[in-house]
Amino acid sequence: MATTTAGMAPRPMTGEEKKVIFASSLGTVFEWYDFYLYGSLAAIIAKQFFGGLDPTSGYIFALLAFAAGFLVRPFGAIVFGRLGDMIGRKYTFLVTILIMGLSTFVVGLLPSYASIGIAAPIILVALRMLQGLALGGEYGGAATYVAEHAPQGKRGAYTAWIQTTATLGLFLSLIVILGCREVLGADFDVWGWRIPFLVSILLLGVSVWIRLTMNESPAFQKMKAEGKTSKAPLTESFGQWKNLKVVILALVGLTAGQAVVWYTGQFYALFFLTTIAKVDATTANLFIAVALVIGTPFFIFFGALSDKIGRKPIIMGGCLIAALTYFAVFPALLQYANPALVAAQKSVPVVITADPAQCSFQGSPIARDIDFTSSCD
Template sequence: MQRTAHPQRPETSPRTVALGAFAGTALEWYDYYIYGTAAALVFDGQFFPELSPFAGTMASFATFGVGFVARPLGAAVFGHLGDRYGRRRILMVTVVLIGAVTGCIGLLPTYAQIGVAAPILLATLRLLQGISVGGEWSGAATLAIEHAPKEKRGIYGVMPQMGSPVGSLTATAVFALVSTLPDAQFDSWGWRVPFLLGFPLLLVALWVRSRVDESPVFREMMTQQRAAKRPLVELVRTSGRRLVVGIAVSFVGIGGYYLCGTYLVNYGSDTAGIDRTALLNAATLASFINLCLYPLFGRIADRVGPGPVAVWGAAASAVAAFPIFWLVGLGSTVGVAAGLIAGVVLVSISYAACGQLLSEMFTSEVRYSGVGLSYNVSGAISGFVPLAATALLAATGQNLWAIAVMLCVFSLITLFAAVAAKRLRVVEL
């Protein structure tokens, strides 16, 4: 049955759709970034006080990784529903779940209050957050691309990615603000404030997204009765190779960020002894730079295609990997901050092209599922990057060159995958 636009208003413009995609992903990444920051700075003491500082950090980052493990499950479930019943209605569900779970983390009692139940509840909420995020970004990217004019897929497709720096800017700014509290107040209630803000931000994102109509591509697919009955099975049967390439395409943009962003905040604070406010300010500046650059990369993608943009970004990250961690190895506030900023900005170039590149690799019948699984399987692997980097640094006697090799490998994986993705494009939007 054909889906129709809301009768009370004209067909949604691509700009309104892009704004809806941006609003939801901004909330998504705000939620994820405050969790990553709290995992680096707070959760070890609040939820794992019985462990040593090193073990507490490892446990904290492990709960961070749990959300990423859940993301492929969310991608499979919400991708199936989105390909069967529509992109828009599923995105309304995911944005509500994300905001509600984040607010509930701010209400959690700590280990000192309820003992071992506290980290169990934290991991459970993180799991639910990961499931909901598994269907959010991919649906937003699919909806934006399917609404966009052919000649503007790059700029509209980058809008979900712009939610990432805005979410990061908001998250780091809020954490920087509450970090100015005296330590006793920050440990008691200050760290909860960023999570509790998830409730009002949810209402804003929900209102914006409610103004978006269903994708015209999906409506046409339903009119022609082309919807796959089992999208996930169809995806694996017909597009298995594309799925593998899509996972690799996403890798440096996600894993590289959590290496250069989340991990370096923890390294700078715990190992280099740098004031955490200075590190959060550096992360804020990196996000602001990305926010300014993403529209530029989107317009470049409209001229040359998303593949070259992804290749250039991956190449730049590979070349800069060792200089970045040489700066970090200086141990100074300026050196660590400069390495963090350079790393986050460079890995984000490939990420800017990710939405369009993935969307154009899959047919409309399995697009939501294909984009979601590509992105979120990569995210599931990437979620353990801070944990792996912490363990690797300890195993190599605090040798940062080992971490530089990690970033270089991530970059080369994405570079070769982006070249392959260009040959596997299915342009039928």
């Protein structure tokens, strides 16, 4: 279970290892900032780029566009993982950060649906997919880079810092959005929402500078010097069943559950408060920001604990806690955030009647108008 060597006292972290963790984490925080700006501003994105739909449908398609970034993340991990095996982690980092930063900056310049019609959501989804590709390579690459610097028995504690970057990136995006809202007021929803995206070009410059100061990991340098780097990593990973089943288990059995827990608890909670519970955006952002500050230290705690008791108990315990609490947490959020709405739903239930014969699949993310001509529509 634990990977520490018996009788060997853990040594303190060296200056080089601290630099590796700091540089890798800071660059990845900026990548997550870019990725989560879209999610943090989903309600505004829906109005700006899916204006041909009613508000509810617009929210749904805004979330689907957010999901497009997730669909391509595994491909990004494959492509940039292969690139990392060929040219090293450092230069792969530079490629991913450039793709992410430039894609985010372009979103800040992208004309709305009212200006260029259906081209706006199409370009937006394409940019989201580029972001997903970049993040797929960045996050896995950063974790690998730090793990290759970690001493025996400290891998969980070291890579836990990378796990904090997603939370810190979301936190940073919320802080920038709150600042812009406070300064711009009503103008934020009109044009000020673009500023957090445009600011990413500054973070891109800092990230590139940080990554240029980093050295290649010693483990990769050793493998390269000894000629032990894989000549066909994709074939070895996906072409052999003994390796492929491990990949499938990791994707479906481990990371899929972790992703549901994380994005439901942090990202969707914000969306739920603003769109379902009707909490004003500033208050909802503050609530989530405080929750992130409280929760972030536990990444480090449980990462270090996994070095002592193993990874599996930590993963299983986290998923179990989420399964037991999420179904109670969100009704409670609604009850305490907007009790009048809950009371209204109970006292005046909504009944919908439609003729099944008139029902058909309906819904286009780029439609200018939807004709609600039948009872089913």
